[in-house]
Amino acid sequence: MAEPYLKVEGIVKKFGPFTALNGVSLDVYPGEVHALLGDNGAGKSTLIKTLAGVHEPTAGQIYVEGKPVKFRSPRDASSAGIGTVYQDLAVNPLISVTRNFFMGRELLRGPKGIGLLRMDEMDKIAHDEMLKIGIDISDPQQAVGTMSGGQRQTLAIARAIYFGAKVLILDEPTSALGQKQQMEVLKTMMRVRKRGDIAIIFITHNEIHSQLVADRYTFLALGQVIGAGKAGELEHDEIRRLMAGGAEMADLEQELSGI
């Protein structure tokens, strides 16, 4: 069995008196899609923010390639190879695809800040990197605002990979999209998975989407892991039960009919 690239052990995160995460553990392997599922408020976003260096955990330990790490800022996390694609995608709609792709990490000729942009080279890289994971944009100078939601996801994912992400965290990448674009994003994820060297943490509400792509599952409810396992080992009904926060469908049906 391969080593997990990222290992999370007993993460606790408290916001004042409120315990958002209560001892969450998770192993993430390269070349796999790890679906992180759970109801609204379960703590999914809090968990990934901890992994992305936005929050410091109250207790618990994160390991990257077996070594304990501590992230003090998003910078620390991204240089440890953790690339986060947030729900709002962190793109700027009014500026071009290329300028977004290289935002903050522009290729320059000359000193930092006032050095001239190597625009042709950046155009080519942005185009090629996006083509690798599935979309062929005709004009890298077009504003991101003119692209579809699925294309923006692809831009954010390609950018994270190009700048060295080994773990790609996707926070509900399909939730705001239409059917066809959701499939585009899933296809993009599978192309990234096929490379074999990148681990994907896929946060979703959608049980069908998770079953289409996931190799491994972790279910969160009220800040705790209520179930986990590999795709082959979990039954359909079990996934469904865990998705609903551990409640039995039959019980729910009974509750509903009792109203």
Add this chain to the structure above:
Amino acid sequence: MSDRSEADRRQQESRVQRLIRRPEAGAMVVMIVAIVSITIASNGNALNALGIKNNLAIIAQFGIIATGAAMLMIAGEFDLSIGSMIGFSGMSIAMMLKWGLPFGLGAATPFSAFFITLAMTLALGWLIGTIVVRSGLSSFIVSLAFLFFLRGTTEVCFRLINQSTQISGLEDFKETSWFADIFGGEAFGFLYDIAFQLGFNLNRRGEQWVTGVDARVVWWIVIAGAAYIILSRTQLGNWIFATGDNKDAARANGVPVNRVKVGLFMFTAFCATIFAACQVFDTNTADAAKGNLMELNAIAIAVVGGTLMTGGFGSVIGVVFGAVTFGLVANAVFYIPWLDGSWYRVFVGVVLLAAVFANERIRKRITGGI
């Protein structure tokens, strides 16, 4: 069907379509209309040798501060203190030249007066910017506070030290100091010499009439040129756009958003100081009311030039067109005897409103109507 992708739904635009959709297209049309109609209505006087000099003087003034205002607006902030900063800088330079350096450090030279003033205005720009980024308050309010604060400070300093809110009859430093000359002197004299050789540019006695344009035109060209290159070609330019468009996204990608903003507040202060230095060394006077309402002219020109009120988008070339237009119209009253000068403000109001609508359409087109 299946090999059709999202990208195919984007209509490929022709070169002409792209050109007319650029943010500065509207500003260019307005500028051409202004040039043609003012030339005709003034019987060409607006564009004779003296007309060009006088027009460029005010165009350059507008251009210098509007470039600063536009850069800051692209980064998503406003600076309403520009006009008061002009008054403050002019007071500071003139006061030192007349009454000597502060703390009894002896007589001032144009060099020391300018750089001490610049150090103060840059510090003020830094302060305004820092308050804005640290507090998260709207820059509209913070810089409005400085509009009043600086104007008041300027008047108080004048009365305390100078007993009057005007200084006139300063020594003509540009005759003796090269440093004063680069602000208050003349430039491009060779073009007027050539025009004279070719038989234009004559006064009534047949001698050479005008010897050059104001040095501030050079400052305008340098500032606008630098701003153009920074915005379109450099890393800093990308950071400015990113900061104004979606600052959280910019920050998440490692753009030093706060430093960009503070730096641009310092840049508008720099532009205001250059404006004031050119004025003081040109006319050898200063006045507590100098620069009044200039912040609003600067913002109006930036908007007419295609800068979005919401940030993230704009064009230095558009600002150049806007400055030319506003300068010509502001001066038109001098060449068109029957014209009431107040039409300038009527014009500004109409053009501004039209420009805001046009810019909004551009923004909607790019963001898909969000």
